[in-house]
Amino acid sequence: MPPNPAPPLSSLQLSTQSPFPFSAPKFQRPTLLLLRRIPVRAASSVSTRPKKKKAAEKGNGQPEAEELVRVILRKAGDGKEPLVATLSKYVKVVRTEHCFMLFEELGKRDSWLQCLEVFRWMQRQRWYIADNGIYSKLISVMGKKGQTRMAMWLFSEMRKSGCRPDTSVYNSLITAHLHSRDKAKALSKALGYFEKMKGIERCQPNVVTYNILLRAFAQARDVKQVNALFKDLDESIISPDIYTYNGVMDAYGKNGMLKEMESVLKRMKSNQCKPDTITFNLLIDAYGRRQAFDKMEQVFKSLLHSKEKPTLPTFNSMITNYGKARLREKAEFAFKKMIDLGFKPSYVTYECLITTYGYCDCASRAREIFDEMINTQKAVQISTLNAMLDAYCINDLHYEADKLLDYAIKKGFVPNASTYRLLYKAYTKANMKELLDNLLKRMDEQGIVPNKKFFLEALEAFGSSQKRPKSSHEIDASNMPQISAKE
Structure with missing residues (x-):
């Protein structure tokens, strides 16, 4: 059961000195200066997970196996012969471990059909023995690619082959369902499997099971179910790990339940479980969302003095949340701090800056960043275009947004449903009939048919009285508990 609120964050030895002082130096056109100094290029966010060990450290024979898999994929990748035909050429040396790597x-290449071909090829070999691990791996791959029905078929095939499901198989099956589009149905199915596991001795839920479910319900912001799962885990013989605590804190943080989040952090530390980078990042994001910037900055300073290191998501979160509070100088200072620490901004970082300048009444600067990205990158994400369009709409520059959409289409962008939904809501709210007609015409030309949800979300715009979140000066912070480094 989640414990009672406790003195927050004292175990992290947080300092009261802010790493982003109000006396931060002002910059003249800071973003563009940095953009010229640092090449803009699309890159994914730095992973917050620990790096995997090198192949040479995994055990004898592992590098050789990886090399054989690379050779097979390379020879099959030129399109001259099917992958299965290439496998047959190496039939004397290929074994189960090679197929696992394949x-x-x-799976990474989105070639789930070829996974099934390799599996069928395996079944025809004399050395093949039906194994839970094989099915578990395949179910996991199918789930990640949204092939829930195929995952269920594999589960059925496994039972027909004489294998008895175990905990790992059910964990893969639960994960597969959670990747489906219908999230409500997926969560219901996942809970059903969870209860079924409890009734089978060899399939008892383990800490991985709880972590999968806690993360899923945290993302769905279902705090009630998170509490129930955490209580269930507390009453079992299973010990929670760092992923468990992170999952619960993430659920509380996303729902603005800061006291409950801090209480779990206290409990985690009392159980000798040290915070990792994910812990710091979710704390920073939670405090930033609630505009509790003193706490956010204290956590960031603790992160800089810990064995963990900040990641791109750390800075992206701070830039975004400062921006939404219209604290432009602090957002710029966070960006500069990121550069000073040797980080290269990703396209997400630049989207955060565009959003920040949109909220801070600086649409022209947001456009300068967007144009710089267009001129220096081979491929710009649709999400970046959406961020720029939103910045225009936030500042009531609807005609500029319409012109930008025309410009983007001529540049080769293919707007998606999110693009049109964003503009439809903004034009509807501003009662811009001419722009609405043009937008619907573009959607028709692109073959995008708006559904019921599309129009319902637009109608909700009429009931929205706020164009922007309140600044940090407008938030009533009287109920916000303060952190004391002496606690």
């Missing part, structure tokens, strides 16, 4: 690589 499943992993093919």
Whole structure:
């Protein structure tokens, strides 16, 4: 059961000195200066997970197996012959471990059908023995690619082959369902499997099971179910780990339940479980969302003095939340701090800056960043275009947004449903009939048919009285508990 609120964050030895002082130096056109100094290029966010060990450290024979898999994929990748035909050429040396690696690589390449071909090829070999691990891996790959029905078919095939499901198989099956589009149905199915596991001795839920479910319900912001799962875990013989605590804190943080989040942090520390980078990041994001910037900055300073290191998501979160509070100088200072620490901004970082300048009445600067990205990158994400369009709409520059959409289409952008939904809501709210007609015409030309949800979300715009979140000066912070480094 989640514990009672406790003195927050004292165990992190947080300092009261802010790493982003109000006396931060002002910059003349800071973003563009930095953009010229640092090449803009699309890159994914730095992972907050620990890096995997090198292949040479995994055990004898592992590098050789990986090399064989690379050779097979390379020879099959030129399109001259099917992957299965290439496998047959190496039939004397290919074994189960090679097929596992193939499943992993093919899964990354979105080639789930080839995974099934390799599996059928395996079944025809004399050395093949039906194994839970094989099915668990395949179910996991199918789930990640949204092939829930195929995952269920594999589960059925596994039972027909004489294998008895175990905890790992059910964990993969639960994960597969959670990747489906219908999230409500997926969560219901996941809970059903969870209860079924409890009734089978060899399939008892383990800490991984709880972590999968806690993360899923945290993302769904279902705090009631998170509490129930955490209580269930507390009453079992299973000990929570760092992922468990992070999952629960994430649920509380996303729902603005800061006291409950801090209480779980206290409990985690009392159980000798040290915070990792994910812990710091979710704390920073939670405090930033609630505009509790003193606490956010204290956590960031603790992160800088810990064994963990900040990541791109750390800075992206701070820039975004400062921006939404219209604290432009602090957002710019966070960006400069990121550069000073040797980080290269990703396209997400630049989207955060565009959003920040949109909220801070600086649409022209947001456009300068967007144009700089267009001129220096081979491929710009649709999400970046959406961020710029939103910045225009936030500042009531609807005709500029319409012109930008025309410009983007001529540049080769293919707007998605999110693009049109964003503009439809903004034009509807501003009662811009001419722009609405043009937008619907563009949607028709692109073959995008608006559904019921599309129009319902637009109608909600009429009931929205706020164009922007309140600044940090407008938030009533009287109920916000303060952190004391002496606690």
